[in-house]
Amino acid sequence: MVDVEQLLTRLYGDEGRQDPYPTYAGLHALGPITALPPRPEHRAIAAVAVGYDLVGAVLRDPEWYKQPPPGWAEQEILRTFQTSMMFVNPPDHGRMRHVFAGTFTPRRLGALEPVILRVADELLDAMADAGAGGTDFVADFAYPLPARVMAEFIGIPEADLSWYRERVDRIDEFLDVAGKTPQRLAAANTAGAELRAFYADLLAHRRRSPGTDLISGLVEAVDAGGIELTEDELISNLIVLFNASFVTTVYMFSNGLPLLLAHPEVAAALPGDPELTAGAVDEILRLEAPVHFLARAAPRDAVLGGVPIARDQNVLLVIAAANRDPARFPDPGRFDPRRSGPPSLAFGIGLHYCLGAAVSRLEGRLALPRLLSRFPRLRIEERPTYSGSLFLRGIDKLLVHTGGEERP
Numbered sequence: 001m002v003d004v005e006q007l008l009t010r011l012y013g014d015e016g017r018q019d020p021y022p023t024y025a026g027l028h029a030l031g032p033i034t035a036l037p038p039r040p041e042h043r044a045i046a047a048v049a050v051g052y053d054l055v056g057a058v059l060r061d062p063e064w065y066k067q068p069p070p071g072w073a074e075q076e077i078l079r080t081f082q083t084s085m086m087f088v089n090p091p092d093h094g095r096m097r098h099v100f101a102g103t104f105t106p107r108r109l110g111a112l113e114p115v116i117l118r119v120a121d122e123l124l125d126a127m128a129d130a131g132a133g134g135t136d137f138v139a140d141f142a143y144p145l146p147a148r149v150m151a152e153f154i155g156i157p158e159a160d161l162s163w164y165r166e167r168v169d170r171i172d173e174f175l176d177v178a179g180k181t182p183q184r185l186a187a188a189n190t191a192g193a194e195l196r197a198f199y200a201d202l203l204a205h206r207r208r209s210p211g212t213d214l215i216s217g218l219v220e221a222v223d224a225g226g227i228e229l230t231e232d233e234l235i236s237n238l239i240v241l242f243n244a245s246f247v248t249t250v251y252m253f254s255n256g257l258p259l260l261l262a263h264p265e266v267a268a269a270l271p272g273d274p275e276l277t278a279g280a281v282d283e284i285l286r287l288e289a290p291v292h293f294l295a296r297a298a299p300r301d302a303v304l305g306g307v308p309i310a311r312d313q314n315v316l317l318v319i320a321a322a323n324r325d326p327a328r329f330p331d332p333g334r335f336d337p338r339r340s341g342p343p344s345l346a347f348g349i350g351l352h353y354c355l356g357a358a359v360s361r362l363e364g365r366l367a368l369p370r371l372l373s374r375f376p377r378l379r380i381e382e383r384p385t386y387s388g389s390l391f392l393r394g395i396d397k398l399l400v401h402t403g404g405e406e407r408p
Ligand code: HEM
Pocket: 085, 086, 087, 097, 150, 240, 241, 244, 245, 246, 248, 249, 252, 285, 289, 290, 291, 294, 295, 345, 346, 347, 348, 349, 351, 352, 353, 354, 355, 356, 357, 359, 360
């Protein structure tokens, strides 16, 4: 049998980064959790878990905590992460999350629907204007849709979006599981400092001339003393919120399109079938999860699935592999939008469950049928390549041929 060392060597290489799923299948064959041999890039990671039930149980247990990698404390980028809900533990986590969760109300979600439809239609119009030829689906649709929708929701000027993305990319490269090199750290630090300055300006601007966006609402609440959040924490949370909100959703679209087009009967039926569309969006997220790894540290000496984990050691939780656990998802690699079974772990679970899960699902449910009814002959021009990151995995460029539009 192949051992974990061989599997990880493959995973960290180019082949594994392009297609990690054979490695995940190999890890499943070893069991729900496997102890890791010590390697410099593993730092305090004691084991890798892929079993759906085991991964879910660790994430649901509020005592398993998020631990910053050693040596981060002096770094600018860590300061940002460590003062945001995504990276802190209770009780600070609950205090911060509460502020933002309060803004994700059903009413606000309802108000997003027309924004999503308007932005989707504008992008589809532009694709149609370009004629029946080739286009990069990521540049023309998958990226600008969530970026513009979330920017409008949060209150980030659209003109700043490309500048912004470069900074986000620097941070995401550093977050990659094997990406913590000094050069990437330095680049992430600079990006973090630039984003902080950007938000400090934006908050000052919104203070002077408030709008109806999330930032204006938060600034008003902080200034009125109604919110238990310092300005520093507000900035950190906004950075993390916007980062979390669109890079992931870009990949929901770009990873999802090849799956849909490989199943023409599903693609053709989506426009008239909201239930099928909802199932297809969830199945895309299960099979091609944008986030592959999470990690949690043990609150005390523990034994997980027979593997001893010492206190403060981490377990790498491969949610993208848990989503293909053959024990929970029969024929796990098959795309089946009518599949019943447990929810995927694409949005995590437990305390840190994705705050924007409903937003992303809504974007997918509204925009994908729109796209497929407008371009029923859409096809992929060349084999896509993936980002190469093992943390956020997705297609960054996807050449498609629209095949001409169909006006309803
Ligand atoms: C398909 C798109 C998305 C995916 C796959 C995704 C995935 C995730 C995952 C796996 C987590 C859990 C992190 C952990 O447990 O350590 C998470 C947390 C989070 N997500 Fe998302 N996300 C998506 C979209 C969004 C959107 C649209 C927003 C904002 C509108 C958002 C905001 C957040 C925030 C703020 C957290 C941290 C919550 C906390 O720590 O309490 N995400 N997301």
